[in-house]
Structure formats: structure tokens, C-alpha cells
Amino acid sequence: MTAWRQLGWEGRIGLVLLAVLILMALLAPWIVPGDPLAIVGEPLTPPFTTELHILGTDRLGRDVLSELLYGTRITLLVAFFSAAAALVVGSIVGTLAGFLGGFADAVLMRITEAFQTVPGFLLALAAISVTGPSVPTLIFAISLGNWTQAARVTRAEVLSLRERDFVAAARTLGMRPLEIAFREILPNAFGPAASLAAISVAAAILIEAALSFLGFGDPNRVTWGSMIAEGRTVLRAAPYLSIVPGLALVITVLSVHLVGRGLSRNGRLRP
Amino acid sequence: MPPLASFFVKRLLGAIPVLGVVLVGSFLLLEAASGDAVDSYVARTGGMDADQLAQLRQAWGLDQGPLQRFVAYISALAHGDFGWSTAFQRPVLSVIWERLPVTLLLMGIATALAFFLGSLLGVIAGARPGSLRDRFLSIGSLALYAVPGFWLGLVLIVVFAVNLRWLPVGGIETIASGKTGLARLGDIATHLVLPVASLAVVYLALYLRLMRDRMSEIWRDPFVLGLKARGLSHGRIVWRHVARNAVLPVVTMLGLQAAVMLGGSVVVESVFAIPGFGRLAAEAVSRRDTPLLLGVILCSAITVIIANLLVDLAYGKLDPRVRTIR
Amino acid sequence: MSQPFLRVDGLSVSYGGTLALKNVSLELVRGERLALIGESGSGKSTLAMAIAGLLPRQARQSGTIAFPSAPSGLRLGKDIGVVFQDPGGSLDPVMKIGDQIAEVIRAHEDTSWIAARVRAANLLDRVHIPKALSRLNSYPHEFSGGQRQRIALALALAGNPSLIIADELTSALDTVVQRHIVNLLDELVREDGLSLLFVTHDIALASERADQIAVLYRGEFVEAGPAAEVLGKPQHPYTKALIGTHLSLDTPRRKRLAEINPDSLNLP
Numbered sequence: 001m002t003a004w005r006q007l008g009w010e011g012r013i014g015l016v017l018l019a020v021l022i023l024m025a026l027l028a029p030w031i032v033p034g035d036p037l038a039i040v041g042e043p044l045t046p047p048f049t050t051e052l053h054i055l056g057t058d059r060l061g062r063d064v065l066s067e068l069l070y071g072t073r074i075t076l077l078v079a080f081f082s083a084a085a086a087l088v089v090g091s092i093v094g095t096l097a098g099f100l101g102g103f104a105d106a107v108l109m110r111i112t113e114a115f116q117t118v119p120g121f122l123l124a125l126a127a128i129s130v131t132g133p134s135v136p137t138l139i140f141a142i143s144l145g146n147w148t149q150a151a152r153v154t155r156a157e158v159l160s161l162r163e164r165d166f167v168a169a170a171r172t173l174g175m176r177p178l179e180i181a182f183r184e185i186l187p188n189a190f191g192p193a194a195s196l197a198a199i200s201v202a203a204a205i206l207i208e209a210a211l212s213f214l215g216f217g218d219p220n221r222v223t224w225g226s227m228i229a230e231g232r233t234v235l236r237a238a239p240y241l242s243i244v245p246g247l248a249l250v251i252t253v254l255s256v257h258l259v260g261r262g263l264s265r266n267g268r269l270r271p
Numbered sequence: 272m273p274p275l276a277s278f279f280v281k282r283l284l285g286a287i288p289v290l291g292v293v294l295v296g297s298f299l300l301l302e303a304a305s306g307d308a309v310d311s312y313v314a315r316t317g318g319m320d321a322d323q324l325a326q327l328r329q330a331w332g333l334d335q336g337p338l339q340r341f342v343a344y345i346s347a348l349a350h351g352d353f354g355w356s357t358a359f360q361r362p363v364l365s366v367i368w369e370r371l372p373v374t375l376l377l378m379g380i381a382t383a384l385a386f387f388l389g390s391l392l393g394v395i396a397g398a399r400p401g402s403l404r405d406r407f408l409s410i411g412s413l414a415l416y417a418v419p420g421f422w423l424g425l426v427l428i429v430v431f432a433v434n435l436r437w438l439p440v441g442g443i444e445t446i447a448s449g450k451t452g453l454a455r456l457g458d459i460a461t462h463l464v465l466p467v468a469s470l471a472v473v474y475l476a477l478y479l480r481l482m483r484d485r486m487s488e489i490w491r492d493p494f495v496l497g498l499k500a501r502g503l504s505h506g507r508i509v510w511r512h513v514a515r516n517a518v519l520p521v522v523t524m525l526g527l528q529a530a531v532m533l534g535g536s537v538v539v540e541s542v543f544a545i546p547g548f549g550r551l552a553a554e555a556v557s558r559r560d561t562p563l564l565l566g567v568i569l570c571s572a573i574t575v576i577i578a579n580l581l582v583d584l585a586y587g588k589l590d591p592r593v594r595t596i597r
Numbered sequence: 598m599s600q601p602f603l604r605v606d607g608l609s610v611s612y613g614g615t616l617a618l619k620n621v622s623l624e625l626v627r628g629e630r631l632a633l634i635g636e637s638g639s640g641k642s643t644l645a646m647a648i649a650g651l652l653p654r655q656a657r658q659s660g661t662i663a664f665p666s667a668p669s670g671l672r673l674g675k676d677i678g679v680v681f682q683d684p685g686g687s688l689d690p691v692m693k694i695g696d697q698i699a700e701v702i703r704a705h706e707d708t709s710w711i712a713a714r715v716r717a718a719n720l721l722d723r724v725h726i727p728k729a730l731s732r733l734n735s736y737p738h739e740f741s742g743g744q745r746q747r748i749a750l751a752l753a754l755a756g757n758p759s760l761i762i763a764d765e766l767t768s769a770l771d772t773v774v775q776r777h778i779v780n781l782l783d784e785l786v787r788e789d790g791l792s793l794l795f796v797t798h799d800i801a802l803a804s805e806r807a808d809q810i811a812v813l814y815r816g817e818f819v820e821a822g823p824a825a826e827v828l829g830k831p832q833h834p835y836t837k838a839l840i841g842t843h844l845s846l847d848t849p850r851r852k853r854l855a856e857i858n859p860d861s862l863n864l865p
Contacts, residue, residue: 114292116527117572121534122552126564129556130303145534206419210538213421214553228422232542239429246422253417261413497687500651501701501752502674511700512689519691591691591736 011262017255025072032066082142083200090150098158099181120145198260304561354562363566374548385474393482400487415476421538424469441544485517526582602627608660617643630793632807640816675705678753682765688737695733701755720751743774763795
């Protein structure tokens, strides 16, 4: 319970919101049975007019609520895995750069800078253009532009850690350099990188939404971004079709930021 | 060499390896894409027989190994040849050149707006950390920070263009309006209001937060106690000292955010049907125009490098400590 | 005896339940130099900051601090100049020294920027910053630690104060520089006939430079009075211990150092 208390009220609100979202994603098939892409009613039913379709129906007569709930799945899945991949890759690169130093460090940091120089969204676009859109490639594409910050933070942490006692002890015990890097240094340097997790997850959600809004998402699945794009074609007649999934996006990103603020409130997050 | 020039040269030299990595990356992407430059050139210009194709491949150095191809690619770039856009049937560079100014204008205004308004509100929040005003602004900025720019664009269109009819739905200017001079400028300005707002809001929130957080740190710095001890007014301490010190890291952020904002302009330009550089990226992908996409990526990397250079120069002017260390 | 310049009566200060200062009273006559001595945590800095009116917001304060000669109170920065321990820490790192001094002058006096900057140059000159006029455009990091503390002194003098409060102003500096600064402060205080309240843990320094000494121990005065009396016939065991540890080790060497006034070595 102390962890809960340490979160502060912002972190608590964020965590509750996030828990609700995860539950919605997990329970989607029970809350809204059936295929979310199935046509179930009159097209363009406004929200809160029938009990059958609380959030109304879209241009083709699909239930907005069930699209929204299934969209939560993709959003959270893609965001979580791409942020995790970015953090892992970033930490590894940062650890290597910080620990090896010298030329390897210089090369790795130039690569990191290069990835920072190209807009992450363009990187994702370029990757999608080669691999084609699907959930795994989206995860890969989004993490491409998202790992650099973790690399920088981990490197800085490693540089300050490598002179500490336990590393010296490992050296005298005869551990090999890379073994020291990954068994002794990385676990200790991972904390600060993990405090970037919230920012990475939030960024991933927004990039995924933007990609699928532009039509570069997985064409076989409903996502919030594609719902907004769908609604855009009837923006004048039925603005709610774009506004509702957008609100879901805002709430999700906000709850991630709130959790992040709660975690970083009392110093750094420890793994 | 005067210090400013030597700084400039040093930074330019530092950017070369970074640009090199970008070049290697984009070359790999080009290799990964199906078909080579000749295929895409021929696709639209019409038929060519096998001999002509082979001749062209030889002329463009495509019949050689990967290393030679890379050298050919680089030397073409060095001569300003960014390749042939299959979607536009024109040299890539001329397409980009045509689209870049609009996006730079959009980003420039959005950055300026976000920076000034954001740090202004940040100062107001950070003037008294923990006050009601501070809490209100902090929560507000957190909420704004979660708003996707493209969705905000749609909401703004619904409210201001569709319902209120105050502002145009999209485009960069009224087509065939025949306006010139100031009238045309005003026309462009009204078209830019909504896209700038959609692009700027996230950064406004970001700069507000940064400024506010930095100020609340600086209040704990001992020199602030010194200022109080000298009997300076609260307002003067806030504006001339605490805000002045806090703005430095915010300025650094300006350069780092250039890349992110360029990415954001892709979607915002698509929402508002602005014929800009960002939308070009989306078009390049959807029309499978790899040379164009690479040109866009290279140019955005160069834009980001230049933006960071300008920010560094500004930072050097703002922080006297940097000037002498160098 | 004339009426006191400063009178503190029954002052107590607490931070969230812990008492930092317990029922302290003291009087200071105009032109007198009072040293507050004690270990760190004894409440000496708290007392100095309370008199300056610079206690943090969460501090709870009871008792009175009065300046009988100025019933409406003294203005911080104008009538009271404060110098802190950390020489760099009390200066804004990104503002020119000249502007920082001129700003203080203009905060308390209706003068033009030009006039204020001329005064700033004079002040830098008074604290022995060489080439004062040209250094107006320098930034704090372009000065040495000792010079920064001189600038802090100039800033404290900018409002023409009648009281200087110095909180451990030399303990962050090395010994030789300490001497310079202490001599300078002494010189300035004597020239203008200012009252001085200085906080130190260095009993040798107090014995040399103070007219009055007050010894603080765990937030209370254990001894107060003329310097010679307190040091010559200490009543309280804590004072005796302080004198025992500091004086026996330090004084002889310091006395020798003090005889060579480093400021007088400045070649023309």
C-alpha cells in the first residue's frame, strides 16, 4: 500500500483509468459480443439515442462502442510492446556505449543521434512502406524512433555507475567486460530508463493513432486512428464518429502521463 | 577564426558522421524496396527495351556491387540529384523544394507561438509553485499534452469551419481567388490559423510544463534567496531572474522538438489538405515512391540539423557561461 | 548608553515541530559588531535569517524583532545588507555583475540606469575589484570565489544599509582568501559606521573582529556579552569547550597571519 500512497493523487487517478482501459480491452468480447466490424444497425445513428448502440453507429452501421473497445486492444498492445522494445533496445545500446567507451561509444552515439535527427514518425512511415502494415511491423516501426532517449539516459547512468565499487568488485572477481555490463551494470541502470516508459508508451499511442489515421495501420483491425479517419469522411454530418475515438485517445494518453508523473514523483522509478 | 565561426564549423563537422549514418540507413531502405531506380523511372515514362534498360543501369551505376551503388548514390546526392520521383514524374528535389516552404512557415509559426505562449504561461504557473494558479495550469497542460494534433485539427474544423464558418476548412489559400499582395497574405494567414493551432497545442503544453518545472527548481537555488535579501520585488525576481534562468533548457528543447514537430506536420497537413512537405511523406508512402520518401527523410534530417544549429547559436547568446567555456 | 539599534525579545523559531531557536533575546548598539557563535545546527543561522526576515515560509516564529530607531522597520536590501556563505550562489549566473548591482540600487532609489551603473562601478572599486568599470559587463563565472564574495559584499552595500548581516561568509573559501574578505568587511563596516552581525563557527575570528559575542547552543544563548568577557572568563562549559578546541589549536598561527595584512600588500 505504500507504493499506492507514493503515487500521489495524480498517479492514482492515472492508474485507475489505465486499469479500466485494460479491463475494457480484455473484456471486449463479453461486453460487446460479436465481430466489431459487423454491420448491426442503421448507419449513422447518433450516440445516446438507442439502447442497442449507446455510442451510435458509423457510416456503415457498425456499433461504435464495440469498435471503440476492440480499438483499445490494438492501441494498448502496440503501445506497450513498442515502448518495451524501444526501452530494451535503448538500454542495451546505452549500456554498450557507456561501458565500452572509446570508438564503440562514438559509433553508437552517432547512430543514436542519426535516429534522433530523422523524425520518428517518418522512420515509422519508411519502415511500414518496406514491411507493409500489420501489428508486429507496426510495433517494430514505432519503436524505431522511440529508443534513442532510453539509450542516452542509460549511457549517462552507466558512465556514472561504472566507476562504482560493485563494478570494481566484479572486475577483480574476473568477470568478463560484457558480463559485467549486462549482469551488473544494466540492471542498475535500467531504473532511469524505465522512468521514460510512460513517455514512450504515450508517444507510441500517438504515433500508432496517427499512422492508422493516415491509413498505414493494420487494415484488418479496428483502431482508434482508423475510426477517426472513417468518421472524417462524414465530418459534417456525424462529427461524433471522429470525436468519440479521439476522446478515448486523449483519456488513454492522459492516464499514461498521470501514472508516469506519479511514478517519478518520489525520485526515480526502481525496477 | 572568430569564436562564432569556429563554433559553427565545429558543429557542422560534428553533423557529418550523423548525416553519414542517415545516408547509410536510407540507402539500405532503398535497397530493401522492391525494384530499383530504373524500374521506377521506366514505370511511368513508358517502355524501353532490355538494351536500353541495361544501358541506363550502367549509366546510373546500378549494375555494380552494393558498395559501388552506395558510392554512386552518395555522389549523385552530392551533385544535388536526389533521384526521380515516380509519383510526380519529376526530380525529387524539385518536388521537395516546392513543398518545403509551406511546412517551414507552418512549423515556424507553430514553434514561435508554442514557445512564447507556453513559456509565458509557464512563468505564470512557476511564479508561485503550488499555488492554485499553478495547479490549474499544470493540470491543463497535462491534458493538452495528451491531445493528438490531427484529432484536434478535426475538432477545430468542426467548430470553427463547419459550425461557425469563421475559418476555411483546409488548403493553404483560396484557389483561384486572384488575390495579390496583402490580401493574399491575409488569405494565407486565415488558412494557417487552424493548422498552426493543431500543431502548436502539444508543444505549448510541453513548454509550459518545462518552464514551470524548471522554475520551481530554480526557486530552490540559493541565489534566489540572495535576490530576496537585496529587497528586489517578487515580480522582478520572477521575470528578470527565475524565468530568465529557466528559459535556457526550454530553448534547448526547441531544437530537440524540431524532429518531432516535423513528424507531426505529416498528419496535420493531411487533415487540412495543405500541400506541404509533411503530406509529401504520406503521399510518397501511399504511392510507393521510395526515392521521394528517401528525399523527404534526408531533407528532414538536414532541416533538423540546421534547426539544432540555430538553437545552439541562440543558446550561446543566451547563456554567458557557454560563451566563455568555448 | 544610547538606545539600542536592534532589539530581539523572546524570539523562538520552529520548523514543523522542531524548535530551532528557544526564547532568544539580544540588543545591538549602532556601530557595534556582534558575533553569533555555535556549531552547525545550533540555531545561529536561523537567528540571523530571522533578523533579516528571510526565514523559509514553513518556519513558525514568535517573539519580537525591533529596530527602535526606525519604528516602521528596516527595509531588506536597503537598510539591511545580507551576505551568504556560498560566494557564487548568491549571484544570478546569467546576468552581468553591473546590472545586478544597478538593479539593487534602482530597487531602493529613484535613479537612472547610467547613474546606478556608475555607482555600481564605485561599489566594485570599494570592494577592491580591479578595473571595476570594465568588469561591470562580466558575468559571475568570470570571477574567482573570493572576488564573487566581494561582489556579494558590494551588493549588500548597494542600498546604503546601516546593518550588515553576514552568514558564515568565509567558510566556503580557503584560508588566505578568508582573511582578505574578513579584512575588507571590517574596513567597510568601520568606514561607514555600520552595525555588523556575523555568524561564524570560528571562535578565533569572533575574538578578533567582534565587540560582542553571543554563544548559541541547541537554540539557546548560553553566554552573551562583550567579546573580551566571554572569551576571557567563560562561564558556561560549552563556551569553555569551544574555546578549548578552537583557540588552542588555531589562534597562534592565525594571529601571525593576521599581522600581515594581505590587502596592504597590494602594489599600486
